Amino acid sequence: MRYAIGMLLAAAILFLSPLPGNRAFGQELKNQTVETNDELKLYAQSAVLMDGVTGRILYGKNEDQIRPMASTTKIMTCIIALEYGNLEDKVTASQNAASQPKVHLGVRKGETFLLKDLLYSLMLESHNDSAMMIAEHIGGSREGFAELMNQKARDLGCKNTYFITPNGLDASEEKEGQVKAHSTTAADLARIMNYCIGQSPRKKEFLEITGTQSYFFQNQEGKRSFSCTNHNALLSMMSGAFSGKTGFTGGAGYTYVGSISDEGRTYTIALLGCGWPPHKTYKWSDARKLLQYGMDRFHYREVYKEPSLPDIEVKGGIASSGRLEDPVSVACTLGEEEKSLKLLLADEEKVTVQTRIQKELTAPVYEGQAVGTIVYRLNGEAVKTYPIYTAGEVKRLTLPWCVKRILSRYLTMAGPEEILPAA
Incomplete structure (x- = not known):
């Protein structure tokens, strides 16, 4: 024992x-990318087809090439205004805002509008003076608003994006000893769009504004009336299209960012440098090619x-x-x-x-x-x-x-x- x-x-x-x-x-x-060799032969110098839910790039052409973005900038302007402002805010036009070039609403110095009305003017007609009014109201100045835009871009992981203006007009400035241009990449632009339509706490308002075909409003003085028509032709061209923004400047060429839903799938596309005048329709051709490619090739599977x-x-x-x-x-x-x-x-x-x-x-x-x-x-x-x-x-x-x-x-x-x- x-x-x-x-x-x-x-x-x-x-x-x-x-x-x-x-x-x-x-x-x-991590987000994944499907390797492509531009088999679609797109007009755009840079393009992306992205899964609107996960952010995975399904098709890319020079998707990380830094380029001017023109008025596609305004999706960021809109979402910052929605997140930091109140739709019932009264916004007064400064001389700086009133002097912005076309395309513009034609505001006059001292004229007052509701922020909500300016956002429809911004996203449907792409008015540059409305963009500056929004920026000065929310950020205190163009520079202050640009910092809000750039911080949001950093938060979203957009490492190749830099904002200077709220309206997307071609611009550059010296920053920390470097000359930086107002620019983005097709991949970053699509990421920003994905945030606006699916992740932002104000996505409902963003979708309501960008999906509206026409809008009517008055200034707060009640002396002038305005009407806006949505220039995102994809809304009527393709079934399931529900949001987007066009753009053009001499430096950027024609640009576009938009989203579509189909059989439970959400796709986001971004096009940069998609032709110059007179080739205004190139972006719609590329948009249809990209979206059809996504709908034909990619389907949900339970894995x-x-x-x-x-x-x-x-x-x-x-x-x-x-x-x-x-x-x-x-x-x-x-x-x-x-x-x-x-x-x-x-x-x-x-x-x-x-x-x-x-x-x-x-x-x-x-x-x-x-x-x-x-x-x-x-x-x-x-x-x-x-x-x-x-x-x-x-x-x-x-x-x-x-x-x-x-x-x-x-x-x-x-x-x-x-x-x-x-x-």
């Missing part, structure tokens, strides 16, 4: 030896697969049976996330699944402890990560527990005649 007790104590000391701690795994979600998760061995723990000789392990489970993953994929695209889970743990183990991940990858990059957790707990094997267990077993094995003294 003394030999048995000694062996059990030695085993307990072995179980109590220190082992490496737990290590959790993780992978940052989630229910995993088979192994139990993890636990060192220095107490088995659920309470016997020292039994192996110790803990079951695993996924978190409470929805067990579904639908991705917008081309027919030939494949999603791979990688499970990374720790091979062993050291007691004590707590229920809900992170022990690994299941990573879904598209084109080698993570698009979704599911964390793996322990489904139960395992207490640590301690010397007092071992002694108590040994004594209990010894007393159970020894009969009363062995323990009690003889009569």
Whole structure:
């Protein structure tokens, strides 16, 4: 019996030896790009077709090339005004605003309008004086408003975008020893649009304004009336088109950014340098090509697969049976996330699944402890990560527990005649 007790104590000391701690795994979600060689032969010098939900670029042509953006700028002007202002704000025209070049509403210095009315003027008719009135009202000055625009661009991850004007007129300025132009990329412009239509807390108002075909209003003095017609022809050209903005300057050429929904899918496109006069219709040709390409090639597929998760061995723990000789392990489970993953994929695209889970743990183990991940990858990059957790707990094997267990077993094995003294 003394030999048995000694062996059990030695085993307990072995179980109590220190082992490496737990290590959790993780992978940052990244946007993916489908490689293309401009098979659509677009007129635009830069173009993007983007998944309006995830931001994945489905088709790109020079999508990271920095170019002037013209009045597509006004989607940022509009969303900043909606987020920082009040639609019922009264806005008074300065001399600077009144002197902005065409296309303009024709405001006069000292004339007052509702911010709401100016936003319709901005987005439907692309009026440059309305843009400056909005900027000076919200930002205090053109420069102050530009800083709000640039900060929002940084927040959205638009690293190749720089705003100077609220209306998109060609401009440049010296900043931190460098000459910077009012510019963006097709990829950044599409990201900004995605934010406006799907992520901004004021997306409802943005969609209402940009989806309106015509609008009528008066100045606050009640002396002049104005009417606006939406110049986003795609709204009537393609079923499902619901928002967008055109633009043109001599430096930028014709530009366009817009979104369309079809069978539960949302696509955003951006076109920069899409011809110069007289080729005003090039942007509509490119827009139809890009959107039709997206609708024909990309469809939602359910790629989630229910995993088979192994139990993890636990060192220095107490088995659920309470016997020292039994192996110790803990079951695993996924978190409470929805067990579904639908991705917008081309027919030939494949999603791979990688499970990374720790091979062993050291007691004590707590229920809900992170022990690994299941990573879904598209084109080698993570698009979704599911964390793996322990489904139960395992207490640590301690010397007092071992002694108590040994004594209990010894007393159970020894009969009363062995323990009690003889009569």
